[in-house]
Amino acid sequence: MSKTVGASPLLMGERAATGGYDASGIDADAWEVLEGQLEATIPNYDRVNTWMTFGQDKRWRRNVRNHAKPGMKVLEVGCGPGSFAEDLVGMDLTCLDPSPEMLATAQPRVDAARASRGEGPAEYVQAIAENIPLPDDTFDMVFCLFSFRDFKDKAQGLREIYRVLKPGGRLVICDAGKANKLHGFFGYLWMNSVVQVMARIITKEKNHPWKGLAASYTHYGTNGYYRNMMRDVGFSDVQGRLLYPLGMASRFRGTKPEN
Numbered sequence: 327m328s329k330t331v332g333a334s335p336l337l338m339g340e341r342a343a344t345g346g347y348d349a350s351g352i353d354a355d356a357w358e359v360l361e362g363q364l365e366a367t368i369p370n371y372d373r374v375n376t377w378m379t380f381g382q383d384k385r386w387r388r389n390v391r392n393h394a395k396p397g398m399k400v401l402e403v404g405c406g407p408g409s410f411a412e413d414l415v416g417m418d419l420t421c422l423d424p425s426p427e428m429l430a431t432a433q434p435r436v437d438a439a440r441a442s443r444g445e446g447p448a449e450y451v452q453a454i455a456e457n458i459p460l461p462d463d464t465f466d467m468v469f470c471l472f473s474f475r476d477f478k479d480k481a482q483g484l485r486e487i488y489r490v491l492k493p494g495g496r497l498v499i500c501d502a503g504k505a506n507k508l509h510g511f512f513g514y515l516w517m518n519s520v521v522q523v524m525a526r527i528i529t530k531e532k533n534h535p536w537k538g539l540a541a542s543y544t545h546y547g548t549n550g551y552y553r554n555m556m557r558d559v560g561f562s563d564v565q566g567r568l569l570y571p572l573g574m575a576s577r578f579r580g581t582k583p584e585n
């Protein structure tokens with residue numbers, strides 16, 4: 327399937343002045359372009375992530391993974407090619423992603439890892455976070471790793487995650503960090519310079535998909551903005567900060583109150 331990885335087509339949505347993005351979400355037409363770019367990253371996804379984070383991505387994933395315990399019923403929203411899901415050990419796992427190509431990559435990878443540990447296959451759901459086709463009060467834990475930034479409507483995605491969590495269940499989000507506007511400026515420079523050079527070297531393509539993905543960071547909000555959004559949706563014990571001081575990733579946590 328061919329992918330649009332270069333310049334965006336003319337955007338007609340309500341956020342047109344920013345190419346279709348703002349901190350609350352992404353216009354439908356800009357999101358379609360972004361999805362194409364995300365799918366085009368699949369062959370090089372893990373390698374570019376490791377290079378652009380100097381190997382820190384594995385540490386971040388381990389930190390997030392440690393929030394769940396064997397036996398839990400877990401949903402990963404935006405599972406992508408399965409980079410996080412494959413290492414969730416001993417869990418009743420559901421992987422959700424809107425992209426059939428991402429799911430087709432994740433399924434054999436995650437199920438092979440599970441089979442090697444004597445576990446049965448995970449469940450796979452093709453859907454967006456904003457409209458999760460699963461029942462209320464189902465999961466002990468929901469994870470979003472590097473997918474929250476890509477939601478079309480972040481508040482609606484959080485409302486749906488809240489709905490499918492059991493009372494007392496927790497959401498953990500990890501994404502590129504923006505502690506405040508100054509930190510965001512350095513992140514912007516990083517995404518638009520070093521990451522671009524690394525992606526070009528690894529993919530050997532001038533028009534690689536990381537060109538467009540920098541836009542989702544440019545218009546992403548600060549930690550404070552999303553902490554407030556999580557509280558507005560109803561999460562309690564909301565925390566959201568850089569995972570490690572001066573680092574590149576942020577982690578948000580929130581709990582669905584027990585009635």
Ligand SMILES: C[S@@+](CC[C@H](N)C(=O)[O-])C[C@H]1O[C@@H](n2cnc3c(N)ncnc32)[C@H](O)[C@@H]1O
Pocket residue numbers: 361364403404405406407408409410422423424425428453454455456470471472473474476477478479
């Ligand atoms: C960068 S990948 C993240 C992959 C993986 N979670 C990881 O740990 O690396 C982002 C994923 O989010 C998915 N995504 C984009 N928009 C989404 C939405 N509205 N709801 C759920 N997932 C979405 C994309 O299809 C893509 O697979």
